[in-house]
Amino acid sequence: MSPPPSDARPPLTVLIAAPRGFCAGVDRAIKIVELAIEQNGAPVYVRHEIVHNKFVVDRLAGMGAVFVDELDDVPDGRPVVFSAHGVPKSVPAAAEQRGLAYLDATCPLVSKVHRQAQRLIETGRQILFIGHAGHPEVIGTFGQVPVGSMTLIQSVEDVAELTVADDENLSFLTQTTLSVDDTAAIVAALMARFPTIKAPRGEDICYATSNRQAAVKEIAPRCERMLVIGAPNSSNSLRLAEVAQRLGTPSRLVQRASEIDWDWFGTPATIGLTAGASAPELLVREVIAALAERFTVTEHELAHVPEGQVFKLPRELVG
Incomplete structure (x- = not known):
């Protein structure tokens, strides 16, 4: 046409x-990569897309950013930036073990969810996490706590089918980029089925x-x-x-x-x-x-x- x-x-x-x-989280993450290149020279490595936008990623690549899938792809002696979506605890730990200088561009609102998850686990609660399977933010949040201490909830149907060890010791958190309406429906289903479930402090959706x-x-x-x-x-x-x-x-x-x-x-x-x-x-x-x-x-x-x-x-x- x-x-x-x-x-x-x-x-x-x-x-x-x-x-x-x-x-603000995206703006911060992009500035972190730009400043890292300015201060360290190219190349600066970035684990995964810094944000989910090809135009932004291509522009940063043109400035000297190299985007890699895993930390193993980063050569010794070069700085690495972690994406705005957050990473499991094991990633910075591995960087420190290798002596890599790293910058964490995780959105502060995602980091807030990470801290909430850690505190809830410390109090012995099981976490029901509302989010989308495979999303980097979900992977990063699950990577903050011991395996098995968090269960992914993607729909109202998941709530109905859920089996928990102790329904009096539950809490829930959410991914920050969800549908407000869908999440409200899932939270309502959780509250109806588990009236004593502990809600997060404030709204997790950013x-x-x-x-x-x-x-x-x-x-x-x-x-x-x-x-x-x-x-x-x-x-x-x-x-x-x-x-x-x-x-x-x-x-x-x-x-x-x-x-x-x-x-x-x-x-x-x-x-x-x-x-x-x-x-x-x-x-x-x-x-x-x-x-x-x-x-x-x-x-x-x-x-x-x-x-x-x-x-x-x-x-x-x-x-």
Whole structure:
């Protein structure tokens, strides 16, 4: 589908969600890699994707970051950065054993969940962890506690099928990037089945995840299509597309403007646009530019909740 001539472009209103894009944890993680390269020179190794966004990863690779799957892939004498999703305790322990200098870019809100898990285990509680199997954050959190002391819960159905040794000694925690609504349903099922279960202090789902989902809920009912900029392995981005879809708005996740399916997109009068917490604003502007080649675009940003959160960088980089 080639772009129409400028005088034949139909009007398109683009409702742009706010907040969207980078959260404080992602911003911090990227700065850690940039500063590590600046201070140590290239290459600086990064265990797994620093955040789930190919554009960000490719840009950092161009600066001198080398992304590896495991610590064994890091040569002696070079610094290594651990991703924003967090790592099992065994990873920094192995780095120390090898004498590797490392920087932990784990989001502070994920680290908070790690500390809660450790405290709960110290008090002898069994933890029911709400999350998605195989996600790096889940793997990292499970790696903070002894094997068998935490059980993964992915759905309300899992709650019904659960067998526990002592239903009076349970607690629950959650992944930080889940669907707010799905998690609330699972928590309700846990509370109904185990009335004495201990809840976490405060909300584990991070502020950025909650705010971005709330912003989508605000605009999706007014749209004929929703575009979410984010990676297919980004949990928070996938949840944004799900939120719009559940409200009856056809939604697609795209990493770049080049991935827009124009046949699916059609000629709507109004669409919604947002970006996951790992997607830079530059990609939002790229998508709007692509829309402007085919439509006469009018932009409206709908502010939801202002975000001013900033996380401190590691002392090693700023001291």
